[in-house]
Amino acid sequence: MTKKxxxxxxxxxxxxxxxxxxxxxxxxxxxxxxxxEGDERFLVPIFPINNSGSSGGGGLVAGLGEFGEPTQTDQRRHLLSFEIEEKDFQEALNIVKKSEGYIAKDS
Known part of the structure; x- marks a missing residue:
């Protein structure tokens, strides 16, 4: 199964x-x-989560945390959209995070 x-x-x-x-x-x-321009979306950075108490290990989640709302200089004006196998989703999030990509708040 794939995830977008x-x-x-x-x-x-x-x-x-x-x-x-x-x-x-x-x-x-x-x-x-x-x-x-003018197409404003509420975007958030991707944060690592620590699930050390579970067998699933760590993962990534989108959230505001200490970063707050993105500033004007933080705007993301280019969208990369894709579908990926569910088993590779967390690794894809790692790649996006490493490149300072954001995802939509409702993702």
């Missing part, structure tokens, strides 16, 4: 770099596009 992920980046190069890194997985319906 939409990640937002400061520039097209960052989005394309993540796209290239994701090619080692079975990804589909991949697109990179610029978000038009």
């Amino acid at each position: 992920l939409e990640a937002y980046f400061k520039n097209e190069d960052d989005a394309e770099t993540v796209h290239a890194e994701l090619n080692r997985f079975n990804v589909s319906n991949v697109s990179v596009e610029e978000i038009p």
Whole structure:
């Protein structure tokens, strides 16, 4: 089964770099596009979570935490959208996080 992920980046190069890194997985319906001015979305960074008490180990989650709302200089104007196998989803989130990508708050 696949999961859809939409990640937002400061520039097209960052989005394309993540796209290239994701090619080692079975990804589909991949697109990179610029978000038009005036299209405001509430985006949040991705944080690691510690599930050391469970057998599942750690993972990643989107949330505000100490970062608060993104500032004007923090805007993400490029969207990378793709579908990925559920088993590879957490690793895809790691790649997005490493490249300072954000996801939508409701993801």
